[in-house]
Amino acid sequence: MRRVYLDNSATTPVDRRVVEAMIPYLTEKFGNASSVHFFGQEARAAVDRARREVALLINARPNEIVLLSGGTEANNLAIRGIVENVADHGRHIITSLIEHSAVRGVCDALEKRGWEITRLPVYDDGVVRLDDVRAALRPDTVLITVMLANNEIGTIQPIAEMGALVREERARGRRHLWLHTDAVQAAGRMPVDVEVLGCDLLSLSAHKLYAPKGVGALFVRRSVRLTPQNIGGHQERERRGGTEAVPSVVAFGAAAALAREELSQRIDHMQRLRDHLETGVAARVPDIVFNGHRTQRLPHLSNISFRFIEGEGLLINLDMQGVAVSTGSACSSGSLEPSPIIRALGRDDEMARGSIRFSLGKDTTDEDIDYVLEVLPRAVENLRRLSPLYQHALADRACVVADEKDVLAPAI
Amino acid sequence: MRRVYLDNSATTPVDRRVVEAMIPYLTEKFGNASSVHFFGQEARAAVDRARREVALLINARPNEIVLLSGGTEANNLAIRGIVENVADHGRHIITSLIEHSAVRGVCDALEKRGWEITRLPVYDDGVVRLDDVRAALRPDTVLITVMLANNEIGTIQPIAEMGALVREERARGRRHLWLHTDAVQAAGRMPVDVEVLGCDLLSLSAHKLYAPKGVGALFVRRSVRLTPQNIGGHQERERRGGTEAVPSVVAFGAAAALAREELSQRIDHMQRLRDHLETGVAARVPDIVFNGHRTQRLPHLSNISFRFIEGEGLLINLDMQGVAVSTGSACSSGSLEPSPIIRALGRDDEMARGSIRFSLGKDTTDEDIDYVLEVLPRAVENLRRLSPLYQHALADRACVVADEKDVLAPAI
Amino acid sequence: MTYSDIFKDHLASPRNAGEIPDADASAERINPVCGDRLRLTLLISDGRIERARFLAYGCPPTLACGSALAEMIEGMTIEAARCVSRQQIADALDGLPARKQHAAALAVETVRAALDAERDSDFVMVK
Amino acid sequence: MTYSDIFKDHLASPRNAGEIPDADASAERINPVCGDRLRLTLLISDGRIERARFLAYGCPPTLACGSALAEMIEGMTIEAARCVSRQQIADALDGLPARKQHAAALAVETVRAALDAERDSDFVMVK
Ligand SMILES: Cc1ncc(COP(=O)(O)O)c(C=O)c1O
Numbered sequence A, B: 001m002r003r004v005y006l007d008n009s010a011t012t013p014v015d016r017r018v019v020e021a022m023i024p025y026l027t028e029k030f031g032n033a034s035s036v037h038f039f040g041q042e043a044r045a046a047v048d049r050a051r052r053e054v055a056l057l058i059n060a061r062p063n064e065i066v067l068l069s070g071g072t073e074a075n076n077l078a079i080r081g082i083v084e085n086v087a088d089h090g091r092h093i094i095t096s097l098i099e100h101s102a103v104r105g106v107c108d109a110l111e112k113r114g115w116e117i118t119r120l121p122v123y124d125d126g127v128v129r130l131d132d133v134r135a136a137l138r139p140d141t142v143l144i145t146v147m148l149a150n151n152e153i154g155t156i157q158p159i160a161e162m163g164a165l166v167r168e169e170r171a172r173g174r175r176h177l178w179l180h181t182d183a184v185q186a187a188g189r190m191p192v193d194v195e196v197l198g199c200d201l202l203s204l205s206a207h208k209l210y211a212p213k214g215v216g217a218l219f220v221r222r223s224v225r226l227t228p229q230n231i232g233g234h235q236e237r238e239r240r241g242g243t244e245a246v247p248s249v250v251a252f253g254a255a256a257a258l259a260r261e262e263l264s265q266r267i268d269h270m271q272r273l274r275d276h277l278e279t280g281v282a283a284r285v286p287d288i289v290f291n292g293h294r295t296q297r298l299p300h301l302s303n304i305s306f307r308f309i310e311g312e313g314l315l316i317n318l319d320m321q322g323v324a325v326s327t328g329s330a331c332s333s334g335s336l337e338p339s340p341i342i343r344a345l346g347r348d349d350e351m352a353r354g355s356i357r358f359s360l361g362k363d364t365t366d367e368d369i370d371y372v373l374e375v376l377p378r379a380v381e382n383l384r385r386l387s388p389l390y391q392h393a394l395a396d397r398a399c400v401v402a403d404e405k406d407v408l409a410p411a412i
Numbered sequence C, D: 001m002t003y004s005d006i007f008k009d010h011l012a013s014p015r016n017a018g019e020i021p022d023a024d025a026s027a028e029r030i031n032p033v034c035g036d037r038l039r040l041t042l043l044i045s046d047g048r049i050e051r052a053r054f055l056a057y058g059c060p061p062t063l064a065c066g067s068a069l070a071e072m073i074e075g076m077t078i079e080a081a082r083c084v085s086r087q088q089i090a091d092a093l094d095g096l097p098a099r100k101q102h103a104a105a106l107a108v109e110t111v112r113a114a115l116d117a118e119r120d121s122d123f124v125m126v127k
């Protein structure tokens, strides 16, 4: 069966060039980077090189990069590391309603431990407003944590503006306010520059940019102090204990270098195909809604709500035809969990449950998209034919036609 | 140059068979184990298989295994996870003086936050006494954390006896006392069975058993509840957030299976060579002391203090001849840091600074050991010739000879 | 959360999908927890279900259970159909994940509701 | 913490290692922080260091600095030797890691102590 992978926001395959860079560090060059001898120094040098590449990807300095086990740990370390360190100066955190579960979960846990959380709305375009950030700021606010780009709808948040706001506040003498941004989805898909953003902390995950799962990084601007969360050993300048995952780190470095070199090609390529996909779907499938801001978003992602049907059924139908996508809704443990992101856009439960994320990769082809455009309309049609909601709507529309002798209502 | 790697306690090379098992999960089978589609299910199945293998290695059940980023994180989650969860029931922890820096560091950090820590001595053989554990137990003791085998001298601690003690206490109605053991060095080098040990939590790290760095596991006996430390996503039954590091996990599983199958061969092989090394060194180099219990220790490790010289100089001299070993002492940041483990044996600073760890692997050969026995005596001799301590001692001994017309004093 | 091949086949080619225009019995039930819906229409004659058609909205188990149910009850007596259990439906799909049992419950509830409605309408007619 | 090739060469083949039996000047200094030791013995004639021998115990930088020092000062005038700086010693080793500068400091201190002792003994003799 033909297989088309359009779930690159969930994870990406490791680039062949990256695999080749990493393999020697599994076998011959297997030293522990903390060892003094030859094997250790060889590993240390490789980690240093990789760290430089990761730093370059976001215009940081190597010693501002803390290597760790992934985006989730980066978010945990950033948030808990900051707020625990300055708990005496304030316990208010500003975040958004559409953060990844790592940020959301950490904030929820802190709330139970006595911190106060303001969760900013994102309106129907999925974008946080700077005015809302400004209005939410309190004297005891210690952290703003808003993602750079959303994982489900791809919308890009005004982090640079928040960075400017934080710097204004600092210029006025405020000392305990930091800005963290989760750039896990953004890196490798848009330019990310910590100087432009003006953030103090920024999370990265390697497996979203063609490197293996289980490795990531946190940018920590020099002079920013964190309470370490994973303790032991002197690794990462005491900011994160644990033997460095040398092969994965090497892979991360190689992938970061490629992402930097190929960024604009990748963006152009993915955006062209994504737009082709969206145009094609709009032409072939009625009753759909595109979710998220139309332009202020990542180039590789399209999130579409299909009315009358539920996302997972569509996902499985597509999967049976070899097309891998994802849905933000997950009907687990018997309770309705329509995507909280789509709900945050103000859409009803039906729209939130019927949303599908198509996320393209650098290696997605025109044929891949054509294949999706071939199988998707049929899959949607089949599920709708099953759907009582659709049948009810058809009946309603038929009445409209009968009553008003009018054409079918346009796609809702 | 011939290279002999005798630092397998620091890390091990990834076994070729393990590399082969993991590579497909970097490339074709690259799915995110949380994805519903084919790619995700393929990854999920692989993670499940690996989890089973890791469980089998220690006679646990698959759902008692929490996969995470390494031994350091396992120790952090075990200790903080337990004590934060039962902080209302008591804040006393029993540990030993010779724990790995992850356990030591977490305990030190907890001490600053109000927990009380009892650090048990290990006497001159490097072994904790059960009577000391019993005597240290208090009504508010919630955790005993003692390693199964030490990383620097290889001594095996009486964990099964501590397990029995904890179960006795439970039988008497005590509800909030748990036993954690760091088995990072032990696994793959001695039988490890959580039922025999009677522990509630046990830490593992893949890179000590021929799998990659950056992945590990915590055994959490069912019914034991932990406060999660890395939050986000529903992975690992809510006990550890973050996208599963599928390729590394697959490698860990493959390595665990090999470790189980080949355990007794590996033990026999390493022990024979280690004993050959020790006999050879004793015959060729005077003024040495073997550190740690002679029999109650891991089969692959030998820790030797060379009088009159400092470990790092010897390490570098050996390294220049291609032999990789390690030393517990590290003269960093200008302050004396003789190995705390060797100091805990009651040895003086000179002995603690002059200690070298030789740790063999399953692939160490007779020729490797012969080569070490060829270069080591010369390296020691050269450094001693430089050492004022040695010259002083020689002068003292000459006096003894002159005064008493006696033969040279035997090796001290 | 892997689904069986039979389960997936029900999703790809639902059995007895649709709606019977002049049904003898029908019911539409909503799972109040998650909003899933199942609609069942039946043709009944001589105490036996001659035709059964279903419509469903919701997660895949709800769709598959609707399909399995409608296929299963066609040809059954009313009594037999009333006794169809969650387990029977789950078995017909080669098992359901533990967390998805609610879908089989919705199916059982819907067929009983339809048959109750039919009985009630008989009762009304007799009266 | 990588060491330069020259550094390693000093370790592998220390220059001027040993002790001069009837030295004109000698000193042994201990770094009180870490316990490292450096012993220096000198043959001096006509205000010039004719031979210099060192012994060292401690971490590799201490050994290498001792070796570099002894090699460097042989042939120097007493005044020049007294002016040898930490930087000169570090340079002779192609640099020292930041945290290991204390080893060069110990070397400088030891040579000055030896020369001070020599001056003091001259002074005694004159007196
Ligand atoms: C926006 C965002 N943040 C954080 C993460 C977590 O990163 P990781 O999968 O490396 O734990 C992800 C991906 O899962 C993500 O999309």
Ligand SMILES: Cc1ncc(COP(=O)(O)O)c(C=O)c1O
Pocket (backbone or CB within 6 Å): A241, A242, A243, B009, B010, B069, B070, B071, B072, B073, B075, B100, B102, B147, B149, B150, B151, B182, B184, B185, B205, B206, B207, B214, B215, B216
């Ligand atoms: C006894 C012991 N515990 C814990 C660790 C830490 O494990 P990791 O290197 O996977 O962080 C090590 C190894 O470094 C160890 O030897």
